[in-house]
Amino acid sequence: MLKYTIKRLLQSLLTVFIVVTIVFLLLRLMPNDYYFTEDELIKLTDEQKEDKLRAAGLLDPTLTQLGKFYKNLLTKGDLGTSRRISNGQPVWELIGEKFGISMRLGLIALGIALLIGIPMGILQARYKNGIFDHLGTAYTIFINAVPRLVAYSLIYMLGVKLFKLPSMYSIRDPGRSSILPIVCLAVGSIASYALWMRRYMVDDLTKDYIKLARIKGVSTRGIMFKHVMRNAFVPMAQNLPVTFLLTIGGSLLVESFFAVPGMGPLLTRAITRYDTNVVQALVLLYSVMGILGMFLGDLLMSVFDPRIRLAGKGGETR
Amino acid sequence: MKKNKKMLAGEETPVVNDISAEGLAAVTGQSEAELFSFVEYHPEEAERIGYSEYSYWKSVWKNFLKKKSAVIMLVVFLAVFIFSFIAISPLCTKYRHYTELESNKKARFTTPNKDYWFGADNIGRDYWYQVWYATQHSVMLAAIVGVGEVVVGVIMGLLWGYVRKLDRIFTEIYNIIYSVPTIIYMTLIALMIGKTFMIMCVSLIIFNWIYTAKNIRNLVFMYRDREYNLASRCLGTKLGTILLKNILPYMISVIILRMALAIPQTIGMETTLAYLGLLDVQEPALGLLLRNSREQFANYPHILIFPAVIVSLITVTFYLAGNAFSDAADPRNHV
Numbered sequence: 001m002l003k004y005t006i007k008r009l010l011q012s013l014l015t016v017f018i019v020v021t022i023v024f025l026l027l028r029l030m031p032n033d034y035y036f037t038e039d040e041l042i043k044l045t046d047e048q049k050e051d052k053l054r055a056a057g058l059l060d061p062t063l064t065q066l067g068k069f070y071k072n073l074l075t076k077g078d079l080g081t082s083r084r085i086s087n088g089q090p091v092w093e094l095i096g097e098k099f100g101i102s103m104r105l106g107l108i109a110l111g112i113a114l115l116i117g118i119p120m121g122i123l124q125a126r127y128k129n130g131i132f133d134h135l136g137t138a139y140t141i142f143i144n145a146v147p148r149l150v151a152y153s154l155i156y157m158l159g160v161k162l163f164k165l166p167s168m169y170s171i172r173d174p175g176r177s178s179i180l181p182i183v184c185l186a187v188g189s190i191a192s193y194a195l196w197m198r199r200y201m202v203d204d205l206t207k208d209y210i211k212l213a214r215i216k217g218v219s220t221r222g223i224m225f226k227h228v229m230r231n232a233f234v235p236m237a238q239n240l241p242v243t244f245l246l247t248i249g250g251s252l253l254v255e256s257f258f259a260v261p262g263m264g265p266l267l268t269r270a271i272t273r274y275d276t277n278v279v280q281a282l283v284l285l286y287s288v289m290g291i292l293g294m295f296l297g298d299l300l301m302s303v304f305d306p307r308i309r310l311a312g313k314g315g316e317t318r
Numbered sequence: 319m320k321k322n323k324k325m326l327a328g329e330e331t332p333v334v335n336d337i338s339a340e341g342l343a344a345v346t347g348q349s350e351a352e353l354f355s356f357v358e359y360h361p362e363e364a365e366r367i368g369y370s371e372y373s374y375w376k377s378v379w380k381n382f383l384k385k386k387s388a389v390i391m392l393v394v395f396l397a398v399f400i401f402s403f404i405a406i407s408p409l410c411t412k413y414r415h416y417t418e419l420e421s422n423k424k425a426r427f428t429t430p431n432k433d434y435w436f437g438a439d440n441i442g443r444d445y446w447y448q449v450w451y452a453t454q455h456s457v458m459l460a461a462i463v464g465v466g467e468v469v470v471g472v473i474m475g476l477l478w479g480y481v482r483k484l485d486r487i488f489t490e491i492y493n494i495i496y497s498v499p500t501i502i503y504m505t506l507i508a509l510m511i512g513k514t515f516m517i518m519c520v521s522l523i524i525f526n527w528i529y530t531a532k533n534i535r536n537l538v539f540m541y542r543d544r545e546y547n548l549a550s551r552c553l554g555t556k557l558g559t560i561l562l563k564n565i566l567p568y569m570i571s572v573i574i575l576r577m578a579l580a581i582p583q584t585i586g587m588e589t590t591l592a593y594l595g596l597l598d599v600q601e602p603a604l605g606l607l608l609r610n611s612r613e614q615f616a617n618y619p620h621i622l623i624f625p626a627v628i629v630s631l632i633t634v635t636f637y638l639a640g641n642a643f644s645d646a647a648d649p650r651n652h653v
Contacts, residue, residue: 015493022494026510145637146630147586149593149608153615153622252501253590257612267502268594271509283502290497 008298012291019287020280024069027276028062069280079284080277085269091281095266102255102262106248109182113189118236120190121197126224128202136194143191152184152257159183169260181258185251189243196239200232234305241300242293374567374649381646388635388642395635398628399457405450429620436624439610448602449624456585456604457632459515463522464580468573470527475534476561479542488535492528500525501590508596515601518591522584530576534569541565571647578640582633589629604629 044052053059060068072078079091086094124136143151159165159180166177204210205228213223255264263282270278346353383389430436436445478488495503507521541547547564555564585604591597592605593612607625615622645651 011493015490015497018490019494019498023506026506029510141634141637142630145582145633147582147589147605147608147633149586149589149605150626150629153608153611153626157615157619157622246499252499252505253593256594268505271505272595274509279506283498286502287498290499291493294493294497 005299008295012295015291016284016287020284021066023283024066024280025062027279028065079281082275082278084273084275085266085278091277094278095263095281095285098261098263098266101260102264103248105178105181105185105260105262106251108178109185110189110244110247112182112186113193116186117190117193118197121194122201122224122229124194124198125201125205125228126220133198136198140191140195143187144195148188148253149257151187152254155180155184155187156257167258169258171261177258178260181254181260184254184257185247189247192243193236196236197232200235201228204228204231230304234301237300237304238297241296242290245289245293372652374652377649377652378643378646381651382643385638385642385646388638391631391635392639395631398631399453402450402453406447406454429618436620439621445621445624448607449604449628452602452604452607452625453628453632455602456588456629457581459519459588459603460581460584460632462519463526463584464577466519466523467526467580468530468577470523471530471576472534472569472573474527475531476538478531478535479538488528488531492532495525495528500587504587504591505594505596508591513596513598515598518588518597522587526580526583530573533572533576537569537572538565541568567647567649571644574647575640575644578636578643581636581640585629585633 040049050059058065072080082089082091082094120136124133127133156167160167165179166173167180169177169181201224210223210227213227218226252264252267254260255262256268259265266278267282269275270282436449439445439448474488477484503525504521507517511517511521542565547560550560550564588597588603589605589608592603593609595609597603597606604625608622608629611621611625
């Protein structure tokens with residue numbers, strides 16, 4: 001197990017390395033003008049610009065720059081400073097501010113989604129083909145098929161018109177104004193938790209060991225809670241960490257829809273304003289979170305189901 | 319085995335306790351020669367194999383028609399899609415091209431009436447024409463991406479499944495694409511390379527084929543070495559035939575499902591990209607209409623409702639039809 005863990009970690013590091021390097025090289029393809037803020041671009045003469053670029057090491061060969069980037073990152077954890085969004089501020093500081101806001105919304109939404117989605121899936125599977133099951137299925141189909149923007153627009157209409165909730169996030173009133181973004185973040189996850197929970201439980205209910213349990217006289221409640229649910233949690237456990245990490249990472253769409261000053265708008269702003277250091281840091285962060293999530297998911301799955309041996313040959317975990 | 323059976327039969331039915339020619343003859347009262355005669359050997363008859371009326375596609379079709387909701391939605395969608403061509407033809411509107419749309423200051427935010435059937439938008443352009451034009455455009459984008467993604471995915475998936483050496487490379491590509499949210503890659507591409515329709519199509523295909531490929535690879539792994547394929551190979555069936563007749567039927571359901579689900583996914587991605595301002599504004603798509611409605615729909619709901627209803631119709635149809643068809647195309651569900 002330990003050997004497997006170490007091997008997986010090294011592989012994950014390799015993936016992060018490749019992703020970050022690709023993005024680094026992509027960003028170097030852009031013209032150097034983006035190193036300067038808009039003011040500087042107008043004021044400075046060409047020679048001054050070149051001096052500054054040389055001082056910042058941007059005229060070195062690309063590979064040297066890449067080496068330097070990794071050296072700074074690994075020895076000092078330094079990802080440079082923001083240039084165009086807020087001049088001179090260290091990237092980590094800038095991300096830290098935004099991350100807090102996104103994380104708060106994401107965590108609440110995730111909690112709500114788990115509290116509603118999982119019981120919903122269980123009830124649907126328990127009373128299969130009942131009215132509740134049909135309603136739940138209609139909900140999951142609607143949320144999964146229809147573009148999120150449409151669903152968010154509907155929620156917005158309802159929230160603003162009927163309940164008089166604020167339509168935009170505001171830092172002054174973070175309580176009431178974060179209700180709608182949280183609801184929007186949660187609707188999608190509720191649908192996916194309910195869908196998976198129902199599917200795995202329905203699959204399991206037809207298996208032979210359930211029949212045996214019934215023959216032995218185990219009550220339906222006992223079968224549901226002791227056997228089916230536990231088994232249905234196993235595949236869920238695999239996806240949980242990824243969704244957890246990505247929800248706290250913030251949603252691009254929800255955050256820009258409600259003007260939440262979180263990670264999402266930071267990313268789009270960094271890219272649209274060509275703040276390369278910020279883009280790099282964000283890509284690094286997201287890829288680390290995604291890969292860490294997959295890794296933790298596999299580990300968690302083997303905790304829930306001891307029969308799954310990750311170290312086995314082939315590595316097919318499904 | 320035979321002996322065993324005989325003994326059992328003997329125990330249960332003592333009347334005919336001897337299943338031999340003499341025994342039978344004694345029971346039926348016929349002579350041995352009357353009961354048994356040699357069959358002539360015909361080489362052609364010996365080669366004949368039992369044949370059933372089973373036809374794969376007929377069964378698929380029959381099973382598909384059983385899913386009422388999917389069939390109804392598909393019919394409605396087809397009607398709407400065909401209607402979208404009539405709606406923007408001179409029969410219904412005075413415009414011939416999207417660029418001809420004039421803005422009419424007086425008509426700003428007109429609610430639907432007899433001149434403006436779907437009302438007008440924030441700068442007074444006819445909404446009817448925009449909505450139907452965008453519908454065609456969005457469906458086209460989605461169809462291109464769906465087909466492209468599946469074609470690339472199936473080819474790559476077969477390679478992935480058959481060529482062991484490529485496994486590591488493909489797995490790494492999968493990790494790279496899967497671990498970072500697609501929207502981040504899409505944003506990077508939109509801003510660094512461009513935001514036109516074609517670039518969107520290509521980059522969506524680039525980031526989506528891997529999921530189809532992974533599916534196909536798993537299926538190839540599952541079915542390649544099954545006994546029936548082993549038997550087929552021993553009987554001298556060609557590789558091409560094995561792929562087409564033995565493995566492909568299992569893949570068809572996945573392929574169709576992927577293609578159908580790519581449509582809601584692509585339209586969803588399109589609306590998201592449009593909302594984030596990463597889609598070219600020259601070409602109207604339903605996503606752009608939805609984005610433009612963001613500022614005003616609280617006061618002028620018609621701006622949201624028309625594109626939203628059509629988008630929902632398209633995406634739900636393909637979601638349901640894809641699932642229904644993939645169930646129907648799975649030979650295991652056939653009787």
